[in-house]
Amino acid sequence: MMNVGVLASGTGSNFQALVQALAADDSAKVVALVCNVPSAAVLERAKELEVPAVVMDHRQWPSREAFDDALVHELKLRHVELVCLAGYMRLLTPRFLNQFPQGVINVHPALLPAFPGIRAVRQAIAAGVRVAGCTIHYVDEGADTGPIVAQAAVPVLPEDDEASLSARIQQQEHRLLPAVVKAIASGTVRLEGRSVHLKEWIG
Numbered sequence: 001m002m003n004v005g006v007l008a009s010g011t012g013s014n015f016q017a018l019v020q021a022l023a024a025d026d027s028a029k030v031v032a033l034v035c036n037v038p039s040a041a042v043l044e045r046a047k048e049l050e051v052p053a054v055v056m057d058h059r060q061w062p063s064r065e066a067f068d069d070a071l072v073h074e075l076k077l078r079h080v081e082l083v084c085l086a087g088y089m090r091l092l093t094p095r096f097l098n099q100f101p102q103g104v105i106n107v108h109p110a111l112l113p114a115f116p117g118i119r120a121v122r123q124a125i126a127a128g129v130r131v132a133g134c135t136i137h138y139v140d141e142g143a144d145t146g147p148i149v150a151q152a153a154v155p156v157l158p159e160d161d162e163a164s165l166s167a168r169i170q171q172q173e174h175r176l177l178p179a180v181v182k183a184i185a186s187g188t189v190r191l192e193g194r195s196v197h198l199k200e201w202i203g
């Protein structure tokens with residue numbers, strides 16, 4: 001059983017989807033949520049789902065490094081082996097990433113390498129693409145630049161706005177993130193340098 005920790009800053013729909021999908025699975029389990037925004041809705045979800053949650057307001061630490069050290073401490077205390085960023089709105093320091101080699105993944109609401117960074121769905125609409133989607137990727141020191149594990153595509157419909165397209169993309173995220181976590185836990189995914197090798201398709 002792989003212990004999964006989730007870092008989130010916002011609504012937490014991906015957190016919830018992951019917890020619920022893994023509840024019926026014996027390959028991985030969400031053992032902790034760490035949230036850096038004290039008012040974030042994800043904290044309510046953690047309470048309802050009975051997942052131990054820690055609030056760590058980053059503004060209370062003197063530096064990025066000090067904050068990330070404290071994050072590592074919380075996660076190691078709970079024997080976390082895989083860290084999932086699910087709407088976590090901060091970059092992780094190399095210091096954090098070195099503590100979880102090949103052990104951090106992120107959900108991004110675009111088909112990377114297109115539209116990295118914030119407001120990815122708005123960027124996609126502004127660019128006029130006809131296909132959008134989501135990406136689950138390993139995290140490196142950049143913003144949404146790490147090796148890609150899995151992607152799912154959705155159409156961009158003529159009447160779409162940011163909200164309607166986001167909702168369609170999120171449905172895919174809620175399916176794909178648990179699928180990737182299960183695949184990592186069961187040894188289907190191998191990361192070699194910047195190449196991700198899959199024993200089977202994750203979709």
Ligand code: GRF
Pocket residue numbers: 008010011012013014015086087088107108109134170173
């Ligand atoms: C998701 O769309 C994810 O792609 C992005 O942040 C959003 C988080 O949504 N990184 P939620 O908090 O899981 O509902």
